[in-house]
Every structure is written in structure tokens, then in C-alpha cells.
Amino acid sequence: MLLIRWLGTAALGIVLSASARPFERLSSTDDLLPAAQAFSLLPVEYHDHHLHLSWNIAPGYYLYRQRIRVEVLAPSRVGLQAIRLPQGIAHVDEHFGSVQIYRELLDADVPTIGPLNAPLRLRVSYQGCADAGVCYPPQTVVQTIRR
């Protein structure tokens, strides 16, 4: 009886697998990482009136400098100065012109304006692509920094 159950399950599995999977072209995009793993934003830190942001960018992926944004959601009395980003890698794109990109590790710094004596809610957005020839939609991450 056990054998019969096993055969039945195996046969059903084969039928479902054969009928449900469409034909797909194999390519180097097969092993793509999800965006959250390709561009991993570490918890934002706050020291001496500065926010410190760090990304781990997986090998074969890159972030666009001009698509990195940091905004304060709350409290409204806290403001941010312009984000300070390191010099990126020059990249000439046929459609976007001369841009800068980042690979591997990216550290950025944002000076804050006003006292920070309550939890700070931040929205960080960024966008990047893979060398395999695909791009990920803009990613938005909300983080709360508690002092």
C-alpha cells in the first residue's frame, strides 16, 4: 500500500511539473538575486548629527548615484542636508548620458538639521541594475532610528 501511495504521489508530481512549467530560454539571468539581496541596505546609524548609510552591493550588480534619495518622514522638525556620496565609477549610458555608479560597498553620510530627541523615521530609495542586462525597479526602504 505504501508503494502504491508513493507511486501515485510521484506520478502526480511528474504530471503537474510537466504541465505547469512553460518553456523558458536559459540565460545568465537565471540566477538573479532578488533586489533586497542584490542591494542590501544596512541599518542606518546616527552619530554626531550625521546619518550613516551603507549598502552591500552583490558582485555583478550596481547602483546609480543619481537615484539615491534619503527623506525624513517624521518628526517634521528634523531636516536633512544634501547626501554626501563618494566619487562613483564613471559610466556612459547611451540613454542616460554620463552617470556614476557604485559597486561592492557604498557608504554615504547625511548631516541632520535640528535636535534628534525622538525616533526618526527615514525613507531611503535607490535603484540599480545587474551586469546580466536587467534593471530593478526603484527600491524604497523605511527605517526607524531610535536613540
Next chain:
Amino acid sequence: MNMRKSVPVAIVLSLAALAGGALLYRHLAANTTSEPVSAAAPAVNFITLDGRTLSLASLHGHWVLINFWASWCAPCIDELPNFVRAQDQYSGLGLKVIGPALDEADAVRPMLARFKINYPVTADFASGDLAMRAFGNDKGALPFTVLIDPDGFIVERNLGGLSSDELDGLLQRHLGKS
């Protein structure tokens, strides 16, 4: 053999026969270009930039090539001229191209004129992303292209850009030469 014993055996034999048939079909499909293994396309609707509702079901009987793209995606922009040409070249063979953009209308509109886009385009991130995932793109990356046959079955899915030759090869394989 009594009835109580013969029913499960009959079920197993039927499943085994089905499995064998499916494997044979898969084997044949993988070794020919005429009828690859396919899955039914999800029922999706698109709202085009000019406000029309375009349901996939309404295109039954046509080959439908859906190219998910965005203005922020360089590889997507690279391949736009290929889809414009494909719509021109293969319309006689029943091809309908659709271009859902995971983007904002203001960013997409200038592209219509720049590339002389000759097929319906939509611009809505949320619905485009949902549709793309329903077609099996669990990475959420672009560009992503799906070819649906006149019976409403997905016959090709491609994540990443398609060169002019690659797109021609794909369409010729399924639609024949234009």
C-alpha cells in the same frame, strides 16, 4: 482481484500513463520548435495611456507579445525599436504587441514619440508589477517579455533584453517568417 483493491491500482496506472504521456510530450516539445510546453496566460487587464481597457482575453486568436519595461531601465530602452519593428513586420501574421511600463505616465509619454511606438502602452507601476509576477517573473526585474499563442497559452518568457536577431528568431520560431 476485488473492487476495493482494483480501484487504487487503476488510479495509479492512470496516473503513471498520464505521467508517461506528459514526459513524452515534454521530451518532444523540448526537441522541436513547433509546440513547446505551455501554460495558460493569466487573465490580466491593462489600462492604456489613452485610457482604454485592454484585456488579454480580448486578444484571443492573436499572437500577443507583452514587453514589460520602464524609462529608468536602459536595457528596456535599448530593445524598444525591436518591438516597434516586430509590430510592423509581424502584424500580418496576427501579432499584437503590448508595452506595460512600470513607470509614471509623464516619464513614458516622451518615449512614445521618441521611438515612434506603434502599439498600446500602459504606465502604472503597481498593476504592471502585479501582471509581470502573474506571468512568472518573481525577480521583479526588467525587461521581461512574454509571448502568448492564439489559444491563450504562454509559449516564451524572457527576462533580459532581446536583440533584434533574438526577437526575430523567437517570432519566426512560433509565427513563421513575416
